[in-house]
Structures are given as structure tokens and as C-alpha cells.
Amino acid sequence: MRMGRIDGRLALLHNDRALDVERASNGKFAAEPDRVFERWDEFAQWSEGRSLDDAVPFSPAQVGAPVLRPSQVFAIGLNYQAHAAEAGVPPKITSPAVFTKFVTSITGPYDTVMLPSDRVDWEVELVAVIGRPGHRVREKDGWSHVAGLTVGQDLSERTVQLAGPVPQFSLGKSYPGFSPIGPSLVSVDEFADPDDLALSCALDGEVLQDGRTKDLIFSVPELVARLSAVVPLVPGDLIFTGTPSGVGMGRNPERYLQPGGTLVSTVEGIGSLTNQLVAESSAHDTA
Template identity: 60%
Template structure:
């Protein structure tokens, strides 16, 4: 099942058409794309029997972030072996956690304003919570995931590295630096939810390629590690990390420039396209 945020309204995506959830459910579920995660199992039960006959064609440019206002955003650093190596770090013993502020969220096709001369790309698989999680064992971690979407952890590297201690959250939270989409896909849709290909390209040139089977901490392990410390809530978002190939890890370094097109693809989910524009 795929759900999306179409012009601010929750929809079920059926092939190339969109079914408005509030209308199709006769008001049982709100049009608010964020509200559905609080009633995720009830929504799944209804959606499995929903009549797609009233679904209508739509423009992909009208899609927004499938989870527009999560209460918490957890982002994981150094979570691919090859990315840790290119960054000059040993593999972490526990997840390296920071946040992206929600004001950075944007849709899958919006323009992104460059915040400085060292803006970098980071393709990521993004996991969304469908249940409250507290002290969840890893073997049950997938039970708490509503679905998966594509993400970019865009980063202004100069801001990120400024000061006596790194400013990870600040450097990664400029407006538009948290694009997700194009929709959320439930885990049952994947042939192997623990081995998903992902990558990104700039102006048609491949920059990153990876598979989630190379994660240091898998999605269910992240649910376990994070929920051991804090309560994860329905609709919370986890950026699970990026593979090797970031601009800061290249020699010479390479960063995004005005006019660049950044294309992000995650297997089984789809593609996002973002044009970088000057401030």
C-alpha cells in the first residue's frame, strides 16, 4: 500500500491515481496526512477494503512530504560501513543520533534553496513509526514501522562543522533540507525489506549507490536502540543513514551548485527530483 500527501490531503495511491481518504471514508479519517499515524492499524484495516473506483489522476508535482509534521525526527550518522570509512571514522558501537528540525521538511519535487557553498547530498531510507514504541526488542522492531519512504539528509558542511563541537542538527536543517517522498510504502510491499537499493545522481551523474543490507544498525535494531532511551511515537521519522559517495568524502570535494538537479531513488518506493536554486 502507498499513501501520500497530495496538496495537503491524505490519499491512497492506486497505480497512477489518487483516492482521497477523507472523502472515500465518509469522514472517518481526516484529510490531514499526519493524523493517520495515530490510527494506523484502524486505517490499514479500512484501506484494505477501500473501493479504488473513485481514485483520480494527479500531478506528481503536487505531492508533499508524506509525514509533514512528525513530533520527533531521529537521524542516524555513520550507519553504512563504506560511509564511515570515507568519513575517517571507525564503525560505531551504538547509533550516532542527531535530529533534523521539522521546518526543514519539504516535498519530493520542490526546489531547494542553497544555504551556502558547501551543500552536500545524502540519500537515505526513511522509516516512519505506526505505533508507540518503548523498550522494543529488535526482533519485533518491524512491527512498529508503518512504512518507508525516500529521503535526503541535505547538509551545509561549513555550518555543520563550525564551532568547537559539530553542529550536525543545525547544518542539516535549513529550509528544504529534509525532502521526503514521493509517498510512504508499507513494509509488506518489499521483496526483502532488509535489502533495499538506494542511490542519487547530480545532473545525471551517479553519486551514491548502496543497499540497506549494508546498514550497521538495521531498521528494527534502530527501533530497539532508540526506544530503549526515549518513547517513539506514531508518525515519528527515522532517517537511517547514508552510504558512501557524499561530496565531502570526494577528492577533490564536490558540492551542489545553483541549477543542479538532484535525483534520489529508493527501490520499491520511487524517485524524488530537486532543483537547487540560489538564495
């Protein structure tokens, strides 16, 4: 099952066609996509084998983030060994580095992103969305608590992130628009192997990152187990699972995003985010 937000409404998706869920279910499910996660099992059962004959075409301009108001957003740093190495972190990481991205940073898969400085970095990520509540979930049950997977971009303003006596990860990664997700949420059963998906990031056609989720140090089920060992997980929660190597800060010389570019972030079997980059002052000038 593939779902998304079309014109702000919950829809089942197939290629470039969308079925409005509230109308198709005669009001059984609300139009607001964020409300469906608390009834995820029921919704998944309803959508299974659902005819899309009444689906209608949609355009990228109509597509929003599949989740806009999660209760919790977890993000994992240094979760690929090659990325940890380019960041100068010693091997043998034994515990995930966890931070949050504040909810107001979430934006859609095709939205314009304002760059507040000349030190904004890119980080393509697989994002898991929680569908069942869980506290102290066993790793072997981790996937059963995941509603689906989507594409995420963990944009990072490195000056703010690294300022102060200790890094300010959450602040530096939470400017408005710094958490694009989408273009759809794909249920776990759609993947032949959800633990091994290709993901990449490209700027104006130049590939900057190219990895596979099989190289995650802490897999999705292990992250569900480790996070829920401390914090009860709530339907609709997001887990940004980490980025592969190739970020701008890890290059010599360092490289960062510039206004005028187009950033494309892709995960196999889900789709791509396509975000135009503009200077913050330019965006204000044209508002």
C-alpha cells in the first residue's frame, strides 16, 4: 500500500493517480493523513486490494508531506560506518547517536527550501513511520511496529549545529523546511527486502551520496527496540535512520548548498524528493 497527502487530504496512490480515502471509505477514515496512524491496522486492512478505478490524476504541486504533525521525531547520527569515518568518529559504535528534528521543520517533497546561510549540508535518509504504539519492543518485533517507509532529507546548518560547548544538533537541523519527507509512505510489505534499499542524493544531476540501507549500523528494527526501551513510541512518530557517506562537511574542501540548485533525494521503491534551493533573503523579497 502506498499513501500520501494530496491537496492536504489522505489518499491511496498508484503511479500518478490518487484515491481520496475519506470519500472512498464513506467517511470511515478522516481526510487528515496524520489521523490515520492511530488506526493503522484497520486502515491497512481496508486498503488491501482496494480498487483504484475511481482514482484521479494528480501533479507534484498537489503533494504534501505524508506526515506533518508527528508526536515525536527521532533522528540518528553517524549510522553508516563510512559516514562516521568521514566525520572522524572512531569505529565500533555501540550506541546510536539520537537527536530530534523539531516538527516545524517538516515540509513537502517538492517544496522550496530556504537556505539561511552558506553552510547548509545535505543528508539523504530512509525514514520509518511508526504505525503501532510500543514500549520496550523486542528487536525481532521491530518491523511490526512500522507503518511504512518514506524518503527524508536531514538538512543541516553546520555553524549552528557545531556552536557552543557541545553540538546543537537539533537546532542546526530544524530550520523551516529542513526536513522534507515524501513523496509517499510505502507499507513495509511492498518491499522484497526492507533492510536493503538503495538511497542517493544528487545536486543538479551530480550524485553526491549513493548507499544502501543494508549498511546501517543500527537497522530499523534495532532502532525501534533501542528507542522504545526508553521512550514509548506513538503512531505517526518519525525515525530518520541516518545518512550514508558523501556529505559536504566530510569533503576536502568542504562543500555546501547554494541558492539556485535543485536537490533530489531518492530511496528505492519509494520515490524522490525534489527541492529547489533559494536564499532566505530572496524568498522574503518575493513573498
